[in-house]
Amino acid sequence: MSTGWIVIGVLVVLVLFAFAAYNRLIALSQRVGQAFADIDVQLKQRHDLIPNLLETVKGYAAHERGTLDDVVKARNAAMSAQGPGQVAAAEGQLSGALGRLIALSEAYPDLKANANFQQLANELSDLENKIAASRRFFNNAVQEYNTGIQQMPAALFAGIFGFTRKDFFDLGADRSTVEQVPTVKF
Template identity: 45%
Template sequence: MWIYLIIAVIIIVILLSLVFLYNGLVGARNKVKNAWSQIDVQLKRRADLIPNLVETVKGYASHEKGVFENVTKARAGLLNAETVKDNQKANNQLTEALKTLFAVAENYPDLKASTNFQDLQKQLSETEDKIAYSRQFYNDTVLMYNNKCQMFPSNIIASLFHFNESEFFEVGESERSVPKVKF
């Protein structure tokens, strides 16, 4: 009689452990999805600010057509990106296009003095800070999730139920290089 009770308790403990491991993986995967959606929200906000910024600059620098086209293409690429890698690539292209746009703005003192331009630039800067924070949070969340997918014993449950590791949001090559400052 005691042997059946002990076996039943062992089976219950094993089943409860499996349930907790499975639920932990589901929770971690959902946190990764939530963190990604936070990045997506900030990138959308940034993309929404860009047309206003471009229109403001166009008013002062209408002959800089190529710059505006590049910003528009990069923005469209970001809005159409579906995977983390696509998003990274599009985000890096948009960052480069915006650098060029701001370089053009440097040549127009009236534009730099415009309160509309200054406000848009401030909003974009604040959004960039939020994007950076969201990326950091996303990568921290991916790290915790990937650890659960790789560490024993949850890796057994992860492989049984097809929990795949998530990709980190990585910085583009242009953002890794150290800028040169000249005086």
């Protein structure tokens, strides 16, 4: 009789532990989702700022069509990207194109002195800093989640519950381009 109670006690402890592990993994997964949503909000603000910046530059640098077209193409690709991997790659391309666009101001003193351009460039610089902070928060959340599903004894239940590794917001080959926040000089 006492052996039966011991077995039942062990099973109850295992079930309670499975519930605790599941709830912890759910919380970590939700944190990753929330962190990616934060990045998405910042990126949307960036995408919304770009048309205004382009219109301002067009008036001063109309013959720089290639640079303007590159920014438009990169913005469209970034807006349609899905998931951390695709978004990171598309945003890397967009950051490079924006850097070239901002560099145009050096060649056009009137553009550089334009108050609207200055304001938009400052907003862009501020957004780039916010995106970098959001990206760090997201990668921290992914690291905690990935660690959580790999640590024993939760690792025994993670696969059963359908928890799989999540990807970091990795900049890959475009890392050096993105790490250089566009410099705004007036």
